[in-house]
Amino acid sequence: MKSQADRSRIEDDLAGLVSIPSLTGDEDAIQDAVAELLIDAGLSVERQVIALSEIVSDPDFPGIEVDRDHLPIVAARLKGRLPGPTRMLCGHVDVVPAGDPGSWSSPPFQPEIRDGKLYGRGACDMKGGLVSAIEAVRMVDPEQLAGEVIVLSVPAEEDGGSGAFAAIRAGYTADACIILEPTRLEAVVAHGGAITFTIDVPGKAAHASVRREGVSALDNLHYLIAALEVDESIRNRAETRPEMAALGLPYPTIIGQVEGGTWASTVMDRVVAHGRYGVTLGQDCDDAAEDLRAAIAAAAGEHEFLAEHLPHVSVWGGRFGSASIASDHDLVASLQSAARDIGARIPAPVGAPYGADMRLFVNHGATPTLMYGPGDVKWAHAANEHVAIDEVVECAEVVARWLVSGAQ
Known part of the structure:
Protein backbone atom coordinates (compact mmCIF):
# COMPACT_ATOMS: atom_id res chain seq x y z
CA MET A 1 0.00 0.00 0.00
CA GLY A 192 -31.94 10.07 13.18
CA GLY A 193 -34.31 10.33 10.28
CA ALA A 194 -37.03 12.58 8.98
CA ILE A 195 -40.35 12.57 7.20
CA THR A 196 -41.85 15.42 5.20
CA PHE A 197 -45.36 16.46 6.12
CA THR A 198 -48.13 18.90 5.24
CA ILE A 199 -50.72 20.27 7.66
CA ASP A 200 -53.87 21.79 6.19
CA VAL A 201 -55.17 24.12 8.89
CA PRO A 202 -58.73 25.47 8.70
CA GLY A 203 -60.10 28.79 9.84
CA LYS A 204 -63.20 30.94 9.30
CA ALA A 205 -63.16 33.91 6.93
CA ALA A 206 -64.41 37.36 7.94
CA HIS A 207 -63.91 40.98 6.90
CA ALA A 208 -60.90 42.56 8.55
CA SER A 209 -63.06 45.27 10.12
CA VAL A 210 -64.90 42.61 12.13
CA ARG A 211 -62.08 40.13 12.42
CA ARG A 212 -63.41 38.74 15.70
CA GLU A 213 -66.28 37.26 13.71
CA GLY A 214 -63.74 35.03 11.99
CA VAL A 215 -61.15 32.51 13.12
CA SER A 216 -57.68 33.01 11.75
CA ALA A 217 -56.15 29.87 10.26
CA LEU A 218 -52.78 31.52 10.83
CA ASP A 219 -53.47 31.83 14.56
CA ASN A 220 -54.52 28.19 14.54
CA LEU A 221 -51.24 27.26 12.88
CA HIS A 222 -49.33 29.15 15.60
CA TYR A 223 -51.24 27.12 18.18
CA LEU A 224 -50.32 23.85 16.46
CA ILE A 225 -46.67 24.88 16.12
CA ALA A 226 -46.57 25.47 19.88
CA ALA A 227 -47.96 21.96 20.39
CA LEU A 228 -45.32 20.53 18.06
CA GLU A 229 -42.62 22.32 20.06
CA VAL A 230 -43.83 20.57 23.21
CA ASP A 231 -43.91 17.25 21.35
CA GLU A 232 -40.39 17.88 20.05
CA SER A 233 -39.11 18.51 23.56
CA ILE A 234 -40.70 15.31 24.92
CA ARG A 235 -39.35 13.14 22.10
CA ASN A 236 -35.82 14.50 22.41
CA ARG A 237 -35.69 14.23 26.21
CA ALA A 238 -36.63 10.56 25.90
CA GLU A 239 -33.47 9.69 23.92
CA THR A 240 -31.04 7.56 25.96
CA ARG A 241 -28.36 6.62 23.45
CA PRO A 242 -25.38 8.79 24.46
CA GLU A 243 -24.25 9.63 20.91
CA MET A 244 -27.70 10.96 20.05
CA ALA A 245 -28.46 12.63 23.39
CA ALA A 246 -25.17 14.53 23.10
CA LEU A 247 -26.55 16.33 20.03
CA GLY A 248 -29.03 18.21 22.22
CA LEU A 249 -31.72 18.15 19.54
CA PRO A 250 -31.32 14.90 17.61
CA TYR A 251 -34.89 14.90 16.28
CA PRO A 252 -35.89 18.43 15.26
CA THR A 253 -39.30 19.48 14.00
CA ILE A 254 -39.61 22.50 11.73
CA ILE A 255 -42.13 24.27 9.54
CA GLY A 256 -40.26 25.28 6.40
CA GLN A 257 -43.03 26.60 4.14
CA VAL A 258 -46.36 28.31 4.77
CA GLU A 259 -49.04 29.19 2.22
CA GLY A 260 -52.33 30.92 2.86
CA GLY A 261 -54.62 33.89 2.48
CA THR A 262 -56.62 35.19 -0.46
CA TRP A 263 -57.01 38.90 0.36
CA ALA A 264 -55.17 41.35 2.56
CA SER A 265 -58.32 42.43 4.39
CA THR A 266 -59.82 38.98 4.89
CA VAL A 267 -59.27 36.75 7.91
CA MET A 268 -57.45 33.69 6.65
CA ASP A 269 -59.72 30.66 6.38
CA ARG A 270 -56.99 28.23 5.36
CA VAL A 271 -53.25 27.86 5.87
CA VAL A 272 -51.13 25.05 4.46
CA ALA A 273 -47.80 24.39 6.17
CA HIS A 274 -45.03 22.02 5.06
CA GLY A 275 -42.37 20.74 7.42
CA ARG A 276 -39.98 18.08 8.67
CA TYR A 277 -40.54 15.69 11.56
CA GLY A 278 -37.80 13.59 13.15
CA VAL A 279 -37.65 9.80 13.13
CA THR A 280 -36.15 8.51 16.37
CA LEU A 281 -33.85 5.53 16.80
CA GLY A 282 -35.84 2.32 16.96
CA GLN A 283 -38.83 3.57 15.01
CA ASP A 284 -39.63 3.55 11.31
CA CYS A 285 -41.17 6.30 9.23
CA ASP A 286 -44.69 4.97 9.77
CA ASP A 287 -44.17 5.09 13.53
CA ALA A 288 -42.99 8.70 13.28
CA ALA A 289 -46.03 9.61 11.17
CA GLU A 290 -48.26 8.14 13.87
CA ASP A 291 -46.48 10.26 16.50
CA LEU A 292 -46.99 13.38 14.38
CA ARG A 293 -50.67 12.74 13.77
CA ALA A 294 -51.23 11.95 17.44
CA ALA A 295 -49.61 15.23 18.53
CA ILE A 296 -51.74 17.25 16.11
CA ALA A 297 -54.92 15.39 17.01
CA ALA A 298 -54.34 15.86 20.75
CA ALA A 299 -53.73 19.58 20.33
CA ALA A 300 -56.74 19.99 18.06
CA GLY A 301 -58.95 18.18 20.57
CA GLU A 302 -58.21 20.83 23.19
CA HIS A 303 -58.90 23.79 20.86
CA GLU A 304 -62.37 25.31 20.67
CA PHE A 305 -62.43 25.67 16.86
CA LEU A 306 -60.07 22.88 15.74
CA ALA A 307 -61.88 20.26 17.80
CA GLU A 308 -64.81 20.67 15.40
CA HIS A 309 -62.73 21.46 12.30
CA LEU A 310 -59.83 19.04 12.35
CA PRO A 311 -56.55 19.86 10.61
CA HIS A 312 -55.51 17.36 7.94
CA VAL A 313 -52.02 15.85 8.12
CA SER A 314 -50.38 14.17 5.12
CA VAL A 315 -46.92 12.60 4.90
CA TRP A 316 -45.19 12.53 1.54
CA GLY A 317 -41.86 12.63 -0.30
CA GLY A 318 -38.60 11.14 0.92
CA ARG A 319 -38.78 8.77 3.89
CA PHE A 320 -35.52 9.00 5.82
CA GLY A 321 -35.52 6.32 8.48
Whole structure:
Protein backbone atom coordinates (compact mmCIF):
# COMPACT_ATOMS: atom_id res chain seq x y z
CA MET A 1 0.00 0.00 0.00
CA LYS A 2 1.20 3.49 -0.80
CA SER A 3 1.84 5.38 2.40
CA GLN A 4 0.57 8.76 1.22
CA ALA A 5 -2.30 10.00 -0.87
CA ASP A 6 -1.60 12.14 -3.92
CA ARG A 7 -2.76 15.61 -2.84
CA SER A 8 -2.43 17.14 -6.30
CA ARG A 9 -4.52 14.40 -7.87
CA ILE A 10 -7.14 14.76 -5.14
CA GLU A 11 -7.42 18.47 -5.88
CA ASP A 12 -7.80 17.81 -9.61
CA ASP A 13 -10.32 15.00 -9.17
CA LEU A 14 -12.42 16.98 -6.71
CA ALA A 15 -12.40 20.12 -8.83
CA GLY A 16 -13.49 18.08 -11.83
CA LEU A 17 -16.46 16.58 -10.01
CA VAL A 18 -17.55 19.82 -8.35
CA SER A 19 -17.55 21.56 -11.73
CA ILE A 20 -20.39 19.26 -12.85
CA PRO A 21 -23.74 20.63 -11.60
CA SER A 22 -25.18 17.26 -10.59
CA LEU A 23 -28.45 18.47 -9.10
CA THR A 24 -30.52 15.65 -7.70
CA GLY A 25 -32.47 14.18 -10.58
CA ASP A 26 -29.73 15.03 -13.10
CA GLU A 27 -26.85 12.69 -12.26
CA ASP A 28 -25.96 11.03 -15.60
CA ALA A 29 -23.02 13.31 -16.47
CA ILE A 30 -21.43 13.08 -13.01
CA GLN A 31 -21.70 9.30 -13.06
CA ASP A 32 -19.86 9.27 -16.40
CA ALA A 33 -17.06 11.24 -14.75
CA VAL A 34 -16.94 8.99 -11.69
CA ALA A 35 -16.79 5.89 -13.88
CA GLU A 36 -13.82 7.34 -15.77
CA LEU A 37 -11.96 8.04 -12.53
CA LEU A 38 -12.57 4.49 -11.32
CA ILE A 39 -11.43 3.01 -14.63
CA ASP A 40 -8.30 5.16 -14.44
CA ALA A 41 -7.75 3.83 -10.91
CA GLY A 42 -7.59 0.32 -12.35
CA LEU A 43 -10.90 -1.00 -11.08
CA SER A 44 -13.42 -3.15 -12.90
CA VAL A 45 -16.42 -0.88 -13.43
CA GLU A 46 -20.06 -1.96 -13.63
CA ARG A 47 -22.82 0.41 -14.70
CA GLN A 48 -26.54 0.00 -14.33
CA VAL A 49 -29.41 2.30 -15.19
CA ILE A 50 -32.36 1.20 -13.10
CA ALA A 51 -35.82 2.35 -14.10
CA LEU A 52 -37.68 3.95 -11.23
CA SER A 53 -40.70 1.88 -12.21
CA GLU A 54 -38.78 -1.26 -11.18
CA ILE A 55 -38.61 -0.27 -7.50
CA VAL A 56 -41.33 2.30 -6.84
CA SER A 57 -43.87 -0.37 -5.88
CA ASP A 58 -41.50 -1.99 -3.37
CA PRO A 59 -43.07 -1.64 0.10
CA ASP A 60 -39.74 -0.36 1.44
CA PHE A 61 -39.25 2.24 -1.32
CA PRO A 62 -37.86 5.36 0.41
CA GLY A 63 -39.69 7.93 -1.74
CA ILE A 64 -38.61 10.74 -4.04
CA GLU A 65 -39.04 14.50 -4.06
CA VAL A 66 -37.99 15.42 -7.62
CA ASP A 67 -39.16 14.16 -10.99
CA ARG A 68 -37.00 11.32 -12.29
CA ASP A 69 -37.53 8.11 -14.26
CA HIS A 70 -34.18 6.35 -13.89
CA LEU A 71 -31.31 5.88 -11.46
CA PRO A 72 -27.75 5.65 -12.83
CA ILE A 73 -25.59 3.40 -10.64
CA VAL A 74 -21.79 3.06 -10.87
CA ALA A 75 -19.99 0.27 -9.03
CA ALA A 76 -16.33 -0.69 -9.23
CA ARG A 77 -14.51 -3.71 -7.85
CA LEU A 78 -10.96 -4.35 -6.71
CA LYS A 79 -10.25 -8.01 -5.97
CA GLY A 80 -7.48 -8.97 -3.58
CA ARG A 81 -4.99 -11.81 -3.83
CA LEU A 82 -6.20 -13.40 -0.59
CA PRO A 83 -9.67 -14.59 0.45
CA GLY A 84 -11.47 -12.27 2.79
CA PRO A 85 -14.48 -10.02 3.38
CA THR A 86 -16.21 -7.70 0.96
CA ARG A 87 -15.82 -4.09 2.04
CA MET A 88 -17.76 -1.27 0.46
CA LEU A 89 -17.09 2.45 0.12
CA CYS A 90 -20.22 4.36 -0.80
CA GLY A 91 -20.97 7.92 -1.80
CA HIS A 92 -23.72 9.90 -3.48
CA VAL A 93 -23.13 12.25 -6.40
CA ASP A 94 -26.27 14.39 -6.31
CA VAL A 95 -26.27 17.89 -4.85
CA VAL A 96 -28.91 20.41 -3.84
CA PRO A 97 -29.43 23.69 -5.73
CA ALA A 98 -26.89 26.43 -5.07
CA GLY A 99 -29.43 29.09 -4.13
CA ASP A 100 -28.72 32.78 -4.66
CA PRO A 101 -25.43 33.07 -6.61
CA GLY A 102 -24.89 36.44 -4.95
CA SER A 103 -24.49 34.74 -1.57
CA TRP A 104 -21.39 32.89 -2.82
CA SER A 105 -17.90 34.39 -2.83
CA SER A 106 -17.18 32.45 -6.05
CA PRO A 107 -19.49 30.72 -8.55
CA PRO A 108 -20.82 27.50 -7.00
CA PHE A 109 -19.91 25.29 -9.95
CA GLN A 110 -16.55 26.89 -10.66
CA PRO A 111 -14.46 25.26 -7.92
CA GLU A 112 -11.81 27.39 -6.31
CA ILE A 113 -9.12 26.53 -3.77
CA ARG A 114 -8.46 29.13 -1.09
CA ASP A 115 -6.56 28.68 2.16
CA GLY A 116 -6.36 24.93 1.68
CA LYS A 117 -10.10 24.50 1.12
CA LEU A 118 -11.94 23.72 -2.10
CA TYR A 119 -15.13 25.77 -2.50
CA GLY A 120 -18.13 24.76 -4.58
CA ARG A 121 -21.54 23.13 -4.38
CA GLY A 122 -21.06 19.48 -3.44
CA ALA A 123 -17.46 19.87 -2.26
CA CYS A 124 -18.44 18.91 1.28
CA ASP A 125 -21.65 16.97 0.60
CA MET A 126 -20.20 14.73 -0.57
CA LYS A 127 -17.83 14.81 -3.50
CA GLY A 128 -14.89 15.30 -1.16
CA GLY A 129 -15.71 11.97 0.48
CA LEU A 130 -16.19 10.25 -2.88
CA VAL A 131 -12.76 11.47 -4.02
CA SER A 132 -11.30 10.15 -0.74
CA ALA A 133 -12.78 6.74 -1.57
CA ILE A 134 -11.34 6.75 -5.09
CA GLU A 135 -7.92 7.84 -3.85
CA ALA A 136 -8.02 5.17 -1.14
CA VAL A 137 -8.44 2.36 -3.66
CA ARG A 138 -5.67 3.89 -5.80
CA MET A 139 -3.39 3.49 -2.80
CA VAL A 140 -4.19 -0.20 -2.29
CA ASP A 141 -1.99 -2.92 -3.76
CA PRO A 142 -4.22 -5.93 -4.63
CA GLU A 143 -1.39 -8.16 -3.43
CA GLN A 144 -1.95 -6.76 0.07
CA LEU A 145 -5.73 -7.00 -0.10
CA ALA A 146 -7.81 -9.80 1.39
CA GLY A 147 -11.24 -10.15 -0.17
CA GLU A 148 -12.80 -7.51 -2.35
CA VAL A 149 -13.49 -3.78 -2.31
CA ILE A 150 -16.59 -2.28 -3.92
CA VAL A 151 -16.76 1.45 -4.59
CA LEU A 152 -20.41 2.35 -5.05
CA SER A 153 -21.51 5.70 -6.46
CA VAL A 154 -25.22 6.39 -6.21
CA PRO A 155 -27.67 9.14 -7.19
CA ALA A 156 -30.76 10.40 -5.41
CA GLU A 157 -29.60 10.60 -1.82
CA GLU A 158 -30.78 14.16 -1.32
CA ASP A 159 -34.40 13.41 -2.24
CA GLY A 160 -34.90 10.19 -0.31
CA GLY A 161 -32.22 7.59 -1.05
CA SER A 162 -33.78 5.76 -3.99
CA GLY A 163 -30.33 5.41 -5.61
CA ALA A 164 -28.83 3.44 -2.74
CA PHE A 165 -32.07 1.51 -2.36
CA ALA A 166 -31.97 0.51 -6.05
CA ALA A 167 -28.32 -0.53 -5.69
CA ILE A 168 -29.15 -2.72 -2.69
CA ARG A 169 -32.02 -4.35 -4.54
CA ALA A 170 -29.56 -4.96 -7.42
CA GLY A 171 -27.33 -6.91 -5.04
CA TYR A 172 -24.74 -4.37 -3.92
CA THR A 173 -24.22 -5.25 -0.27
CA ALA A 174 -21.10 -6.12 1.71
CA ASP A 175 -19.71 -7.45 4.97
CA ALA A 176 -18.98 -3.86 6.02
CA CYS A 177 -19.57 -0.43 4.50
CA ILE A 178 -18.27 3.08 5.06
CA ILE A 179 -20.30 5.95 3.61
CA LEU A 180 -18.01 8.94 3.25
CA GLU A 181 -20.45 11.67 4.25
CA PRO A 182 -19.04 14.80 5.93
CA THR A 183 -18.53 13.84 9.59
CA ARG A 184 -15.43 15.90 10.51
CA LEU A 185 -13.60 12.55 10.40
CA GLU A 186 -15.65 11.15 13.27
CA ALA A 187 -17.44 7.79 13.04
CA VAL A 188 -21.21 8.25 12.87
CA VAL A 189 -22.69 5.09 14.37
CA ALA A 190 -26.27 6.31 14.83
CA HIS A 191 -28.42 8.79 12.96
CA GLY A 192 -31.94 10.07 13.18
CA GLY A 193 -34.31 10.33 10.28
CA ALA A 194 -37.03 12.58 8.98
CA ILE A 195 -40.35 12.57 7.20
CA THR A 196 -41.85 15.42 5.20
CA PHE A 197 -45.36 16.46 6.12
CA THR A 198 -48.13 18.90 5.24
CA ILE A 199 -50.72 20.27 7.66
CA ASP A 200 -53.87 21.79 6.19
CA VAL A 201 -55.17 24.12 8.89
CA PRO A 202 -58.73 25.47 8.70
CA GLY A 203 -60.10 28.79 9.84
CA LYS A 204 -63.20 30.94 9.30
CA ALA A 205 -63.16 33.91 6.93
CA ALA A 206 -64.41 37.36 7.94
CA HIS A 207 -63.91 40.98 6.90
CA ALA A 208 -60.90 42.56 8.55
CA SER A 209 -63.06 45.27 10.12
CA VAL A 210 -64.90 42.61 12.13
CA ARG A 211 -62.08 40.13 12.42
CA ARG A 212 -63.41 38.74 15.70
CA GLU A 213 -66.28 37.26 13.71
CA GLY A 214 -63.74 35.03 11.99
CA VAL A 215 -61.15 32.51 13.12
CA SER A 216 -57.68 33.01 11.75
CA ALA A 217 -56.15 29.87 10.26
CA LEU A 218 -52.78 31.52 10.83
CA ASP A 219 -53.47 31.83 14.56
CA ASN A 220 -54.52 28.19 14.54
CA LEU A 221 -51.24 27.26 12.88
CA HIS A 222 -49.33 29.15 15.60
CA TYR A 223 -51.24 27.12 18.18
CA LEU A 224 -50.32 23.85 16.46
CA ILE A 225 -46.67 24.88 16.12
CA ALA A 226 -46.57 25.47 19.88
CA ALA A 227 -47.96 21.96 20.39
CA LEU A 228 -45.32 20.53 18.06
CA GLU A 229 -42.62 22.32 20.06
CA VAL A 230 -43.83 20.57 23.21
CA ASP A 231 -43.91 17.25 21.35
CA GLU A 232 -40.39 17.88 20.05
CA SER A 233 -39.11 18.51 23.56
CA ILE A 234 -40.70 15.31 24.92
CA ARG A 235 -39.35 13.14 22.10
CA ASN A 236 -35.82 14.50 22.41
CA ARG A 237 -35.69 14.23 26.21
CA ALA A 238 -36.63 10.56 25.90
CA GLU A 239 -33.47 9.69 23.92
CA THR A 240 -31.04 7.56 25.96
CA ARG A 241 -28.36 6.62 23.45
CA PRO A 242 -25.38 8.79 24.46
CA GLU A 243 -24.25 9.63 20.91
CA MET A 244 -27.70 10.96 20.05
CA ALA A 245 -28.46 12.63 23.39
CA ALA A 246 -25.17 14.53 23.10
CA LEU A 247 -26.55 16.33 20.03
CA GLY A 248 -29.03 18.21 22.22
CA LEU A 249 -31.72 18.15 19.54
CA PRO A 250 -31.32 14.90 17.61
CA TYR A 251 -34.89 14.90 16.28
CA PRO A 252 -35.89 18.43 15.26
CA THR A 253 -39.30 19.48 14.00
CA ILE A 254 -39.61 22.50 11.73
CA ILE A 255 -42.13 24.27 9.54
CA GLY A 256 -40.26 25.28 6.40
CA GLN A 257 -43.03 26.60 4.14
CA VAL A 258 -46.36 28.31 4.77
CA GLU A 259 -49.04 29.19 2.22
CA GLY A 260 -52.33 30.92 2.86
CA GLY A 261 -54.62 33.89 2.48
CA THR A 262 -56.62 35.19 -0.46
CA TRP A 263 -57.01 38.90 0.36
CA ALA A 264 -55.17 41.35 2.56
CA SER A 265 -58.32 42.43 4.39
CA THR A 266 -59.82 38.98 4.89
CA VAL A 267 -59.27 36.75 7.91
CA MET A 268 -57.45 33.69 6.65
CA ASP A 269 -59.72 30.66 6.38
CA ARG A 270 -56.99 28.23 5.36
CA VAL A 271 -53.25 27.86 5.87
CA VAL A 272 -51.13 25.05 4.46
CA ALA A 273 -47.80 24.39 6.17
CA HIS A 274 -45.03 22.02 5.06
CA GLY A 275 -42.37 20.74 7.42
CA ARG A 276 -39.98 18.08 8.67
CA TYR A 277 -40.54 15.69 11.56
CA GLY A 278 -37.80 13.59 13.15
CA VAL A 279 -37.65 9.80 13.13
CA THR A 280 -36.15 8.51 16.37
CA LEU A 281 -33.85 5.53 16.80
CA GLY A 282 -35.84 2.32 16.96
CA GLN A 283 -38.83 3.57 15.01
CA ASP A 284 -39.63 3.55 11.31
CA CYS A 285 -41.17 6.30 9.23
CA ASP A 286 -44.69 4.97 9.77
CA ASP A 287 -44.17 5.09 13.53
CA ALA A 288 -42.99 8.70 13.28
CA ALA A 289 -46.03 9.61 11.17
CA GLU A 290 -48.26 8.14 13.87
CA ASP A 291 -46.48 10.26 16.50
CA LEU A 292 -46.99 13.38 14.38
CA ARG A 293 -50.67 12.74 13.77
CA ALA A 294 -51.23 11.95 17.44
CA ALA A 295 -49.61 15.23 18.53
CA ILE A 296 -51.74 17.25 16.11
CA ALA A 297 -54.92 15.39 17.01
CA ALA A 298 -54.34 15.86 20.75
CA ALA A 299 -53.73 19.58 20.33
CA ALA A 300 -56.74 19.99 18.06
CA GLY A 301 -58.95 18.18 20.57
CA GLU A 302 -58.21 20.83 23.19
CA HIS A 303 -58.90 23.79 20.86
CA GLU A 304 -62.37 25.31 20.67
CA PHE A 305 -62.43 25.67 16.86
CA LEU A 306 -60.07 22.88 15.74
CA ALA A 307 -61.88 20.26 17.80
CA GLU A 308 -64.81 20.67 15.40
CA HIS A 309 -62.73 21.46 12.30
CA LEU A 310 -59.83 19.04 12.35
CA PRO A 311 -56.55 19.86 10.61
CA HIS A 312 -55.51 17.36 7.94
CA VAL A 313 -52.02 15.85 8.12
CA SER A 314 -50.38 14.17 5.12
CA VAL A 315 -46.92 12.60 4.90
CA TRP A 316 -45.19 12.53 1.54
CA GLY A 317 -41.86 12.63 -0.30
CA GLY A 318 -38.60 11.14 0.92
CA ARG A 319 -38.78 8.77 3.89
CA PHE A 320 -35.52 9.00 5.82
CA GLY A 321 -35.52 6.32 8.48
CA SER A 322 -33.10 6.11 11.39
CA ALA A 323 -30.33 3.54 11.89
CA SER A 324 -27.54 2.55 14.23
CA ILE A 325 -24.79 0.07 14.94
CA ALA A 326 -23.16 -0.59 18.30
CA SER A 327 -20.48 1.88 19.34
CA ASP A 328 -18.12 -1.04 19.95
CA HIS A 329 -18.93 -2.80 16.67
CA ASP A 330 -15.98 -4.45 14.94
CA LEU A 331 -16.38 -1.96 12.09
CA VAL A 332 -15.79 0.95 14.46
CA ALA A 333 -12.83 -0.76 16.11
CA SER A 334 -11.19 -1.63 12.78
CA LEU A 335 -11.53 1.93 11.48
CA GLN A 336 -10.07 3.32 14.70
CA SER A 337 -7.20 0.83 14.49
CA ALA A 338 -6.48 1.90 10.91
CA ALA A 339 -6.32 5.55 11.95
CA ARG A 340 -4.07 4.68 14.89
CA ASP A 341 -1.73 2.67 12.64
CA ILE A 342 -0.94 5.68 10.46
CA GLY A 343 -0.90 8.31 13.20
CA ALA A 344 -4.19 9.96 12.15
CA ARG A 345 -6.84 11.28 14.51
CA ILE A 346 -8.91 8.47 16.05
CA PRO A 347 -12.55 8.72 14.94
CA ALA A 348 -14.83 8.86 17.96
CA PRO A 349 -18.28 7.24 17.73
CA VAL A 350 -20.88 10.00 17.38
CA GLY A 351 -24.51 10.49 16.38
CA ALA A 352 -26.03 12.60 13.60
CA PRO A 353 -29.42 14.34 13.52
CA TYR A 354 -30.05 13.86 9.79
CA GLY A 355 -31.21 11.00 7.57
CA ALA A 356 -28.72 9.30 5.26
CA ASP A 357 -28.20 6.27 3.04
CA MET A 358 -26.67 4.46 6.03
CA ARG A 359 -30.14 3.41 7.17
CA LEU A 360 -30.79 1.66 3.85
CA PHE A 361 -27.69 -0.53 4.08
CA VAL A 362 -28.30 -1.31 7.76
CA ASN A 363 -32.06 -1.84 7.57
CA HIS A 364 -32.50 -3.29 4.07
CA GLY A 365 -29.05 -4.47 3.00
CA ALA A 366 -28.00 -6.37 6.14
CA THR A 367 -24.69 -4.50 5.87
CA PRO A 368 -23.02 -3.07 9.00
CA THR A 369 -22.41 0.57 8.05
CA LEU A 370 -21.02 3.75 9.52
CA MET A 371 -20.36 7.20 8.13
CA TYR A 372 -16.87 8.66 8.11
CA GLY A 373 -15.67 11.41 5.83
CA PRO A 374 -14.13 14.84 5.34
CA GLY A 375 -15.96 18.08 5.90
CA ASP A 376 -18.43 19.58 8.35
CA VAL A 377 -22.14 19.09 7.70
CA LYS A 378 -22.78 22.72 8.68
CA TRP A 379 -21.38 23.65 5.26
CA ALA A 380 -23.52 21.12 3.40
CA HIS A 381 -26.31 22.89 1.46
CA ALA A 382 -24.87 26.27 2.50
CA ALA A 383 -23.47 29.13 0.44
CA ASN A 384 -19.69 28.92 0.19
CA GLU A 385 -19.79 25.17 0.78
CA HIS A 386 -16.25 23.86 1.10
CA VAL A 387 -14.04 21.04 2.30
CA ALA A 388 -10.47 21.12 3.60
CA ILE A 389 -8.11 19.28 1.27
CA ASP A 390 -6.12 18.08 4.29
CA GLU A 391 -9.23 16.23 5.51
CA VAL A 392 -9.83 14.62 2.11
CA VAL A 393 -6.21 13.44 2.13
CA GLU A 394 -6.38 12.13 5.70
CA CYS A 395 -9.64 10.34 5.03
CA ALA A 396 -8.18 8.61 1.96
CA GLU A 397 -5.14 7.44 3.91
CA VAL A 398 -7.17 6.08 6.84
CA VAL A 399 -9.63 4.31 4.56
CA ALA A 400 -6.82 2.79 2.49
CA ARG A 401 -5.29 1.38 5.66
CA TRP A 402 -8.70 0.05 6.72
CA LEU A 403 -9.16 -1.72 3.40
CA VAL A 404 -5.93 -3.71 3.75
CA SER A 405 -6.18 -4.31 7.49
CA GLY A 406 -7.83 -7.69 6.99
CA ALA A 407 -4.72 -8.97 5.22
CA GLN A 408 -2.30 -7.98 7.97
